[in-house]
Amino acid sequence: xxxxxxxxxxxxxxxxxxxxxxxxxxxxxxxxxxxxxxxxxxxxxxxxxxxxxxxxxxxxxxxxxxxxxxxxxxxxxxxxxxxxxxxxxxxxxxxxxxxxxxxxxxxxxxxxxxxxxxxxxxxxxxx
Numbered sequence: 001x002x003x004x005x006x007x008x009x010x011x012x013x014x015x016x017x018x019x020x021x022x023x024x025x026x027x028x029x030x031x032x033x034x035x036x037x038x039x040x041x042x043x044x045x046x047x048x049x050x051x052x053x054x055x056x057x058x059x060x061x062x063x064x065x066x067x068x069x070x071x072x073x074x075x076x077x078x079x080x081x082x083x084x085x086x087x088x089x090x091x092x093x094x095x096x097x098x099x100x101x102x103x104x105x106x107x108x109x110x111x112x113x114x115x116x117x118x119x120x121x122x123x124x125x126x127x
Contacts, residue, residue, distance in 0.1 A: 001063040003028065003047070004037035009064045010077040012049070022049065046080065053092055054085040 001009075007019035007028070020037035022028050028035055029048040041047070045060045059078040068076065101108065108116065 001041055002037065003030070003035055003039045003041055006041055006060065006063065007047070007049075009067050010058075010073050011068060011070060012058070012077075027051075052089070054081070054089050056081045056085065 004016055004019040004023055007013050007022070008016040013019040013022065019028075023035055023037040023039070026034045027050045030039065030041075030045060032048075041060050041063075043060055043062065047058050047060065049056050049058070057080045059080050060076075061078055062076040064072070064076050
């Protein structure tokens, strides 16, 4: 099966065009090498993708006849992304969420702003 068609059918991309563009753009690799959208995949191949800040890896288990429902994806695709990459994503999500305020609380006061700045970079205090 073509690489772009497999990526689309196992729901890694919303459209086949997006899957083909990712392959052409160098975001999808097979064995460390960039692949073209028409590259034929085999069972057991490991497809690596750069999605956001991390590199994900998927093992080809089978080839579906068409686009799958979300519950059927594990029959054709196995996520073998290293734990370090997943932790990197979780850490990034946590760090990005630190500066968020509850909806409806308005802008921070001067005192709250200073407390947030001290929390984010406590070593920058001037005495």
